[in-house]
Amino acid sequence: MSQANKLDDIYRQARWHEPIIFLKSTKEQVGHNVPEPDKEIIKEIGDIKSKIPKALIRSTPPELPEVAEIEVVRHYTRLSEMNYGVDSGFYPLGSCTMKYNPKINELVSSLDKVTDLHPLQNEDDCQGSLQIMYELQQWLAEISGMDKITLQPSAGAHGELVGVLIIRKYHELRGEAEQRTEMIVPDSAHGTNPASSAMAGFHTIELPSTEEGLVDIEALKAAVSEKTAGIMLTNPNTLGLFEKDIEEIAKIIHDAGGLLYYDGANLNAIMGKARPGDMGFDIVHMNLHKTFSTPHGGGGPGAGAVGVKKHLADFLPKPIVDFDGKKYFLKYDIPHSIGRVKSFHGNFGVLIRAYAYILAMGPEGLKNASETSVLNANYLGRKIAEIKGFALSHSQTLPRKHEAIITAEPLLKETGISALNVAKRLLDFGIHAPTIYFPLIVPEALMIEPTETESKENLDLMIDAMKKISEEAYTNPEILKTAPHNTAVGPIDEVKAAHPKTMALTWRMYMKKHN
Amino acid sequence: MGYIHPYIPNSEEVKKSMLKELGLNSIDDLYSDIPEKFRLKRPLNIPHVKSEYEIYKHILNILSKNKTYTNGRNFMGAGAYEHYIPAVVKALSSRGEFVTAYTPYQPEISQGMLQTLYEYQSLVAELFEMDIVNASMYDMASALAEAALMTVRVTRRKKFIIPDNINPQHIETLITYTEPHNIEIVKIPYDRKTSMISIDALKKEIDTNTAGVYIQTPNYFGVLEEQVDEIEEIVHTNKSMFVVGVDPISLGIIRSPGSYGADIAIAEGQTLGAPMSFGGPQLGIFAVKDNKKFQRQLPGRLIGLTTTKDEKEIAFVMTLQPREQHIRRERATSNICSNEALMAVIAAMYIATLGKTGITKLAETIATNTAYAMKKLDEIKGIKVPYFEGFHFQEFVMNFDDTGKKAEDILDKMHKNGILGGINLSKMYDIGESVLVYVSEVHTKEDIERYIETLKEALK
Numbered sequence: 001m002s003q004a005n006k007l008d009d010i011y012r013q014a015r016w017h018e019p020i021i022f023l024k025s026t027k028e029q030v031g032h033n034v035p036e037p038d039k040e041i042i043k044e045i046g047d048i049k050s051k052i053p054k055a056l057i058r059s060t061p062p063e064l065p066e067v068a069e070i071e072v073v074r075h076y077t078r079l080s081e082m083n084y085g086v087d088s089g090f091y092p093l094g095s096c097t098m099k100y101n102p103k104i105n106e107l108v109s110s111l112d113k114v115t116d117l118h119p120l121q122n123e124d125d126c127q128g129s130l131q132i133m134y135e136l137q138q139w140l141a142e143i144s145g146m147d148k149i150t151l152q153p154s155a156g157a158h159g160e161l162v163g164v165l166i167i168r169k170y171h172e173l174r175g176e177a178e179q180r181t182e183m184i185v186p187d188s189a190h191g192t193n194p195a196s197s198a199m200a201g202f203h204t205i206e207l208p209s210t211e212e213g214l215v216d217i218e219a220l221k222a223a224v225s226e227k228t229a230g231i232m233l234t235n236p237n238t239l240g241l242f243e244k245d246i247e248e249i250a251k252i253i254h255d256a257g258g259l260l261y262y263d264g265a266n267l268n269a270i271m272g273k274a275r276p277g278d279m280g281f282d283i284v285h286m287n288l289h290k291t292f293s294t295p296h297g298g299g300g301p302g303a304g305a306v307g308v309k310k311h312l313a314d315f316l317p318k319p320i321v322d323f324d325g326k327k328y329f330l331k332y333d334i335p336h337s338i339g340r341v342k343s344f345h346g347n348f349g350v351l352i353r354a355y356a357y358i359l360a361m362g363p364e365g366l367k368n369a370s371e372t373s374v375l376n377a378n379y380l381g382r383k384i385a386e387i388k389g390f391a392l393s394h395s396q397t398l399p400r401k402h403e404a405i406i407t408a409e410p411l412l413k414e415t416g417i418s419a420l421n422v423a424k425r426l427l428d429f430g431i432h433a434p435t436i437y438f439p440l441i442v443p444e445a446l447m448i449e450p451t452e453t454e455s456k457e458n459l460d461l462m463i464d465a466m467k468k469i470s471e472e473a474y475t476n477p478e479i480l481k482t483a484p485h486n487t488a489v490g491p492i493d494e495v496k497a498a499h500p501k502t503m504a505l506t507w508r509m510y511m512k513k514h515n
Numbered sequence: 516m517g518y519i520h521p522y523i524p525n526s527e528e529v530k531k532s533m534l535k536e537l538g539l540n541s542i543d544d545l546y547s548d549i550p551e552k553f554r555l556k557r558p559l560n561i562p563h564v565k566s567e568y569e570i571y572k573h574i575l576n577i578l579s580k581n582k583t584y585t586n587g588r589n590f591m592g593a594g595a596y597e598h599y600i601p602a603v604v605k606a607l608s609s610r611g612e613f614v615t616a617y618t619p620y621q622p623e624i625s626q627g628m629l630q631t632l633y634e635y636q637s638l639v640a641e642l643f644e645m646d647i648v649n650a651s652m653y654d655m656a657s658a659l660a661e662a663a664l665m666t667v668r669v670t671r672r673k674k675f676i677i678p679d680n681i682n683p684q685h686i687e688t689l690i691t692y693t694e695p696h697n698i699e700i701v702k703i704p705y706d707r708k709t710s711m712i713s714i715d716a717l718k719k720e721i722d723t724n725t726a727g728v729y730i731q732t733p734n735y736f737g738v739l740e741e742q743v744d745e746i747e748e749i750v751h752t753n754k755s756m757f758v759v760g761v762d763p764i765s766l767g768i769i770r771s772p773g774s775y776g777a778d779i780a781i782a783e784g785q786t787l788g789a790p791m792s793f794g795g796p797q798l799g800i801f802a803v804k805d806n807k808k809f810q811r812q813l814p815g816r817l818i819g820l821t822t823t824k825d826e827k828e829i830a831f832v833m834t835l836q837p838r839e840q841h842i843r844r845e846r847a848t849s850n851i852c853s854n855e856a857l858m859a860v861i862a863a864m865y866i867a868t869l870g871k872t873g874i875t876k877l878a879e880t881i882a883t884n885t886a887y888a889m890k891k892l893d894e895i896k897g898i899k900v901p902y903f904e905g906f907h908f909q910e911f912v913m914n915f916d917d918t919g920k921k922a923e924d925i926l927d928k929m930h931k932n933g934i935l936g937g938i939n940l941s942k943m944y945d946i947g948e949s950v951l952v953y954v955s956e957v958h959t960k961e962d963i964e965r966y967i968e969t970l971k972e973a974l975k
Contacts, residue, residue, distance in 0.1 A: 020634060052882075079631050195840035488626040489828050497821035
């Protein structure tokens, strides 16, 4: 079989016609027997509904489906078969670090001693979980080069919020809150950076990138002023490039009285190789669901640990986990704390997965993971850039870090095939599409992050797929414009979902429109 | 043999061949752009690599220091709740296709996740009788904070009123989120007898600058708010927004927030099929009334129903994305990106499994067991249960003032005898020596009796 034919037959996603659960309902069916009160209790209390005040009682039961257990099982099994995860195949979604999620992590996070612990139990009962959190804090501090870590935030953006609130509080304490209203964010930044700054009340100053794809130092010098609260930076940045002038950037910001925030979405490139804490960053967040292998769950839950330098330790959200040499405890006495950002102490079910991952890797393993992820990204980026219609964005010479940004602009100009078409066609080969149209400063962007957990065979498969797509673009573009063909459904009408006439955000809305 | 690790498939040999193809000698060439002074020249000081069995054993050993109180011995609630989780929910929600997927940016290959999240939105919509539900917030605390911010965006007013009978961690989180925006958070007192909100105080506080008014029902003390219609009228007459926090399971028997005009309804969704897990991950449920302005101002992701382009099949996609950070950036409705999708998947499976009858029966069981526990506890001399009047769901306050004992000491003694007796409220509220007790379907008659016996012992 030729390579091209191999690609044609490589992937078929399940195509169940699985109706929405409401349409699987049969009257008076049950899917689960819930416990009923003891007969003696009923005898003593009577019918509870008769005791509910009139103003409170629900007159008609909720219109929920009534489905037998086996049908619930088949329904969600079929839906899972129409979904795609890292377990299904290669998922080179840039900036998302879709590495393998080890199964031992799942196992330890589902142990009874993890799941059955109530967050308000006294500290003596929770020594195991607190120890795990404390050690994880220590390890993350070492990996990032920071002094103190909080594990409270639920996600990267939640960590960013904590970070910008710390910056705000820091200036407030120095009596400069009114004055320092501007947060500098490069034009290549994740959308969460400006959105998070806004949530702390800052105004975003967008910083242009150089042709090479790095922070423009002159523009930075021009942007800083007595209004500067800080800068939010990823390093390596979203173009996959290391900001080599980081020392100067740090100096410019610090001299202007601002603080440096590190968006850790791209930390996977530099574990054991370099540390944001050594580069002058004051605050760092780490996405445990990216770098530290915890699964993304279709969008979450994640965990966004935040690390700070000593001088900001008193601003962390409370509580954080501490250790007095004998006992682990929740420390609430944090003088300038920004407060609480979450009901309890953190996403423990996620944290313990990251803990297991670090144990499985060790110092050598983390370093090797970073090196291999960088090698994979450079290999994939270079090879794809050689294919007709594709090119590396920005610097042609600088090594990439964890990801490589390819522009499909030449392909679009020559064939009319866009990055979106390329992305959809990749799905046909059982490869999840890269992130597309991001960073915003790259036209027809394909942001490719293979991670270290993919073999050379998988990288070569994607390279072959991209070659095939290029050939098709020049010879048979129709197959690209009508892609995907091998997924659970074909191309989707996204406009209809948002059009006021057809919009149905829930089944309830849909039924109102159609009855 | 070189470095080899089960999570990293490429051998040293393969890596060498890849480097060769790139015209490089070593991996360090790829790090040549990192300034010398920032290169880490020592190994990270973290534990050395362990085998999978060693990891398992190491974690088991540490976790053995945790003391858990399942099997009917845990009577703690206050924001994290133990319920029985059907085996079906655990089995289905742990499927790798769901667990290891990212946000469904490519809808054609992610229909399973999209449809399940759409079902989550739809199932919650029926329970709440609200038309729009987002695909999740982090937890109820952050959902409240985001709700307050949304009322400010919609009304362009700057004051948000909360009663003093709501979850205190939620208040702390609300303050953290609203402080940078100079939003005035005003607390109004609750009625000393019922713990329901003081209507007089609400009338006094509400003004033309009030963006929203929040109530939690059942409130922190387990009491359901009976004045919802009156409050709704006051709030809406003032053109403010009505935000309501509920317990999702209670809605099997209790009126829904949609039925009494809530503009935004929030809840803690951990209760729907997820374990306590030391307080996280949880699930922030966020629902709004169908209204163009609300659609535009809603935070978080939304899944919509549509068709394929050939119109032959129903399909699901993320929709109304221009509200979100990846498009609107600085002007987004929220910075939320990663959310609690898998917890929403769990909730969908839980509600679907229980169904109409299951949710109703479960709510009845919980309310009945709660009533029984209150009645039996009140028979103990010197104990006042419930401390507040009103209809209770799953939690209640137990007061020890007439026993002359300290709540702390009683809880300690019960704890020593293997029972988590509840949350000590004595230092948090001006309600004497009091404890917040949680009772649900996981407590049988024997469990409640054991609790009572242990309590009596502790009072001696």
